Amino acid sequence: MTSSHGHHAFHLVDMSPWPLTGSISAMMLTTGLVKWFHQFNPDLLILGVTATTLTMIQWWRDITREGTYQGLHTKAVTIGLRWGMILFITSEVLFFFSFFWAFFHSSLAPNVEVGSCWPPAGIQTFNPFQIPLLNTAILLASGATVTWAHHAIMESNHSQAMQSLGITVFLGMYFTALQALEYYEAPFTIADSVYGSTFFVATGFHGLHVIIGSTFLMVCLYRLYKCHFSATHHFGFEAAAWYWHFVDVVWLFLYISIYWWGG
């Protein structure tokens, strides 16, 4: 072996400023949220979001360079990356579990304050068989196209991978646009009883995750276009696909329990 790398399969990372800028900007972001909520001044929040975004872009750019251009992602390293993604998605499942808990806590035995019924008295809910059902179909279709993209990558078919991943990103953005329209036309707000609170917190965080997942897939589309992936080296794409399936499954639970059963 000729490289200066030690005789082992692991990736000992170089010094990096991003953990420091990440910590500082996460602190600014959360403190900025509190400042915004209490003093109606978003300045610190904007600074925090900007600094967090810049940290994310540059940190992941470095990881892309390490994996794609420096060849530091051996089999053993990718196993570590896989475990990281599995544990991250597990933590996300628990995050959404708490919102479902809040929803069922309020809806299974409705308080007298909301009229002892669910949906609460005076709340006009969405028809689950209109836009929400279309959104279900869109996300299910995007799950199929992202699998198509994966098979195309595993068969080294660049053209089909670009097409199918492009369609997946489009479907993700279509979903977001429809949700924005639904929010715009909603006959209730986040301040309308516990229905509005649980509805907008659960579907809002899901929408945020769809935006994150679409961004993740868009980064993969760019990296695919730039030929960063091969038939056996594409964990970045697989992680995005896992995340996308997770977002899809959360939507199915939201649709069934909040839109359909609870609507």
Added chain:
Amino acid sequence: MASLIARSLVLNSRRGVQLTSVRFANKMMADPMEHATGLEKQELLSKAAGNENPFDMRVYKRVSGDQTNPTSVPSFYERRLVGCICEEDATSINWMWLEKGESKRCECGYWFQLADAKPMV
């Protein structure tokens, strides 16, 4: 004349179809071995050459292990940490430094010796 026109039409349309099919053929991605670089490529190359354990990650089976027949442990360096699982159901590993050139005895009685490790590829 009519036959000439018909002939050129047929030829031209066929040419168009053939060119179009080439233009719309699927572009393929690089071969994984060509695409890889650095340590990742070395790992792939040594696996392709039949070495399923390029980073020396597996546990070595001890040989009889008396002083004249020590278990040989490969190392790229002058000294290396070696862990001996003294008994089959031992709950801890006995670690020791092994220097190149001299064999060493674990407290359980087995002997070890460093050997020159071969480059991965």
